[in-house]
Amino acid sequence: MGLTRWLGRLASGADIPVFAVTGAGGRLIGEEVALLPGVRVVDSPREANILLVVGRVTAPLLGPLLRVHDQLPAPRATVWWPLEPDGDGLRSAIPGLVAGRPGDGDGLRRVFAELLSGARGSEPPVLPDEEPAEWRGVGPYGQGGTGMTGGVPYGRPLPARAPDPDGLELDQLPLRVGPFFPPLPPGLVLDIGLQGDVVRQATVGDNPFLSGPGDPSAGPEDLDTAAFFHAVASPRNVAELETARARHHLRWVARSLRLHGLDARGLHVLALSRSLTPARRPAVMALAGELGRSRSLAAALRGIAPVTGHDACGGPTARAAGVAVDARLEDPAYRGLGFSPVVHAGGDALARLLQRLAEAVQALDLAERAGDLVRRPGPPLEGPRGPLVAGAPGPSAALLGLLPRLLVGQEWGDAMTTVASLDIDMEEAAAGRPAAAPA
Amino acid sequence: MSWSSPLPAMALVGAVLVAGSYVVAVLDAAMAGAVAGRRTRLGDAALRPARHAALLLVTRRSGTERPDARAWALAPALLAAMAAVGVATVPLSRDVAVADVADGIVLFGAAMAVVMVGVFLHGWSANSPMPLLGGYRFIALALSYEMPLALVLIAAALPAESLSVGAIVDSQHDLWNVVRQPLGLPLYLVAGTGLAFWGPLDTCDAADLAGGTAVEVSGPARLVWELSRRFVLVAVAVMGAAVFLGGWQGPLLPGAVWMALKALALAALITWLGHRVARVRLERFVVVAWTVLIPLALVDVFVSGAIAL
Numbered sequence: 001m002g003l004t005r006w007l008g009r010l011a012s013g014a015d016i017p018v019f020a021v022t023g024a025g026g027r028l029i030g031e032e033v034a035l036l037p038g039v040r041v042v043d044s045p046r047e048a049n050i051l052l053v054v055g056r057v058t059a060p061l062l063g064p065l066l067r068v069h070d071q072l073p074a075p076r077a078t079v080w081w082p083l084e085p086d087g088d089g090l091r092s093a094i095p096g097l098v099a100g101r102p103g104d105g106d107g108l109r110r111v112f113a114e115l116l117s118g119a120r121g122s123e124p125p126v127l128p129d130e131e132p133a134e135w136r137g138v139g140p141y142g143q144g145g146t147g148m149t150g151g152v153p154y155g156r157p158l159p160a161r162a163p164d165p166d167g168l169e170l171d172q173l174p175l176r177v178g179p180f181f182p183p184l185p186p187g188l189v190l191d192i193g194l195q196g197d198v199v200r201q202a203t204v205g206d207n208p209f210l211s212g213p214g215d216p217s218a219g220p221e222d223l224d225t226a227a228f229f230h231a232v233a234s235p236r237n238v239a240e241l242e243t244a245r246a247r248h249h250l251r252w253v254a255r256s257l258r259l260h261g262l263d264a265r266g267l268h269v270l271a272l273s274r275s276l277t278p279a280r281r282p283a284v285m286a287l288a289g290e291l292g293r294s295r296s297l298a299a300a301l302r303g304i305a306p307v308t309g310h311d312a313c314g315g316p317t318a319r320a321a322g323v324a325v326d327a328r329l330e331d332p333a334y335r336g337l338g339f340s341p342v343v344h345a346g347g348d349a350l351a352r353l354l355q356r357l358a359e360a361v362q363a364l365d366l367a368e369r370a371g372d373l374v375r376r377p378g379p380p381l382e383g384p385r386g387p388l389v390a391g392a393p394g395p396s397a398a399l400l401g402l403l404p405r406l407l408v409g410q411e412w413g414d415a416m417t418t419v420a421s422l423d424i425d426m427e428e429a430a431a432g433r434p435a436a437a438p439a
Numbered sequence: 440m441s442w443s444s445p446l447p448a449m450a451l452v453g454a455v456l457v458a459g460s461y462v463v464a465v466l467d468a469a470m471a472g473a474v475a476g477r478r479t480r481l482g483d484a485a486l487r488p489a490r491h492a493a494l495l496l497v498t499r500r501s502g503t504e505r506p507d508a509r510a511w512a513l514a515p516a517l518l519a520a521m522a523a524v525g526v527a528t529v530p531l532s533r534d535v536a537v538a539d540v541a542d543g544i545v546l547f548g549a550a551m552a553v554v555m556v557g558v559f560l561h562g563w564s565a566n567s568p569m570p571l572l573g574g575y576r577f578i579a580l581a582l583s584y585e586m587p588l589a590l591v592l593i594a595a596a597l598p599a600e601s602l603s604v605g606a607i608v609d610s611q612h613d614l615w616n617v618v619r620q621p622l623g624l625p626l627y628l629v630a631g632t633g634l635a636f637w638g639p640l641d642t643c644d645a646a647d648l649a650g651g652t653a654v655e656v657s658g659p660a661r662l663v664w665e666l667s668r669r670f671v672l673v674a675v676a677v678m679g680a681a682v683f684l685g686g687w688q689g690p691l692l693p694g695a696v697w698m699a700l701k702a703l704a705l706a707a708l709i710t711w712l713g714h715r716v717a718r719v720r721l722e723r724f725v726v727v728a729w730t731v732l733i734p735l736a737l738v739d740v741f742v743s744g745a746i747a748l
Binding site for chain 2: 013271
């Protein structure tokens with residue numbers, strides 16, 4: 001008993017392992033949790049003691065969220081940063097959850113300390129502990145049927161066989177990942193058929209941010225590109241917009257670095273993005289130079305998922321393929337600044353990294369020179385992912401459309417790199433689209 | 440005292456592995472803080488691994504649906520045991536050697552080959568897709584690590600005309616192998632980093648698999664896995680120090696201190712590279728291993744053999 005108490009006291013000084021789940025409107029705050037001192041954002045719910053829910057949990061997200069909840073080991077607690085007054089769906093589903101103020105690291109620490117001291121009990125499971133399919137196995141290994149490879153173990157069929165490019169018949173493992181799989185953007189669900197490590201089939205699942213019955217519609221204020229969506233219809237300071245663009249690209253760089261195993265470097269870039277002003281341009285230039293020279297990053301990204309000018313996408317993805325499309329070319333506010341788009345050749349994941357780094361530097365240069373210049377609504381607006389048009393789906397919708405084709409034939413790691421390199425946001429993909437049909 | 444008796448041997452090897460892995464954890468946290476631009480107080484950095492371990496000890500172990508529980512428990516034990524075998528073959532000073540056997544580097548190479556079994560078991564036995572993919576990844580790459588590792592160790596044995604690690608250390612009295620065989624240490628470090636699945640060669644527990652073989656592991660089981668993995672890194676660093684950096688040899692300080700400093704320097708180098716070098720792509724690494732690393736390791740063997748003759 002004494003040893004347990006002593007261990008608990010020692011453990012309460014540990015970095016808090018948090019599995020962050022992002023609902024509607026929560027992506028920016030959810031990512032910045034990693035910057036809170038004494039907090040460690042982890043990739044697996046099994047590694048976490050705190051489940052942090054940021055933003056509004058839409059109806060399609062609730063089921064997966066509850067499954068994630070029950071995967072956290074005891075002692076566990078759920079902290080919810082709701083962003084706005086919300087319905088009681090989540091509260092009734094997880095009775096013990098603690099609602100907190102977004103960004104409140106002290107609140108997280110308090111819950112963690114209470115959990116370890118025993119002042120707060122570990123949350124019980126919220127779903128019944130049942131196997132997803134009835135046990136129908138036969139024999140000590142449940143192989144079922146006859147022979148080692150026959151039958152239906154645990155009520156589920158064995159992977160079907162399918163031909164591979166070498167003409168062999170190999171098992172194809174069906175796999176669903178998302179909507180809270182850390183390597184993917186929040187909300188993205190992929191149904192994948194895997195042969196070994198290679199993606200043979202890929203389908204994008206329903207977007208959980210498409211408003212359904214009982215869900216408030218997603219508004220531009222929820223998006224990580226909110227400043228740009230607002231600028232479609234109202235005057236906006238150019239310096240503000242361009243700084244937001246650079247910040248957006250640096251956040252993307254931070255995510256990519258984490259995916260490639262450079263967590264600490266990613267945190268550094270995320271911190272830089274949060275405190276970004278046009279005066280920090282030298283720091284961003286230094287970062288662009290360093291990452292641009294990195295041979296290991298180049299080797300990790302070169303040749304992955306090349307996009308051509310014929311693909312129906314705009315923004316940095318198209319410009320990284322050498323297509324000089326940019327709505328700022330037609331914008332009087334930018335013409336006065338002598339704007340011309342940066343382009344790269346190749347269109348692969350490496351070109352997209354170099355493109356966004358160059359655009360971040362260019363954006364800060366524009367912001368520095370723009371002074372008090374104001375952009376008036378009217379001409380098309382170039383968002384950080386592509387052109388924004390009032391009432392139309394955001395550029396993420398077009399990027400999402402590239403996915404199944406770009407993923408097929410890739411190894412798992414390259415497939416995850418592909419998704420990350422496109423900078424898709426599922427909320428932006430849902431914005432302006434019709435609501436999902438009632439279930 | 441005879442360090443080859445069972446109890447002193449276990450105590451010594453255990454102490455080296457535990458102390459080494461603790462220091463590696465502190466170094467790793469300090470380097471991560473420095474790269475992230477965070478100010479870390481020395482006391483915090485020194486206590487962080489202990490606090491993390493305490494948290495894992497009070498956290499409950501979770502299960503999956505119908506895992507192979509025995510294999511799941513065995514996997515980290517296998518890794519730790521192989522790391523212990525590796526450390527045992529290395530004399531830690533002139534007088535302290537647990538098992539400086541005549542075929543020491545062969546035994547070390549064999550132990551490192553069994554690491555592959557441990558990692559695969561860890562991935563396979565969880566009965567979950569991401570760990571399984573992680574386990575397969577290690578299998579796919581393991582030979583690309585083991586071949587260069589075995590070759591550069593053989594090259595290091597040639598000047599000593601012995602497979603005993605103690606003899607290899609003695610053979611570096613006038614000139615360390617890192618100078619005599621400049622290809623050896625870099626190739627050894629690449630292979631060793633892969634065997635410890637660390638930094639750029641951490642493909643089996645990688646972020647793109649949300650943690651790979653360790654996705655489903657929590658509580659004490661995670662602590663044991665993290666420790667075992669660091670044990671392998673410590674074993675790689677200790678053997679590297681002995682075979683390429685002259686082992687316990689050095690002026691003024693006691694041999695064991697030299698050994699510790701050299702092993703620490705190698706572990707620090709591997710840890711630092713882990714924060715600076717992006718993770719490799721599997722297929723590309725296999726191509727590089729078989730077209731560059733293994734041929735270079737063969738050149739190392741041939742040139743070292745010719746010089747030794």
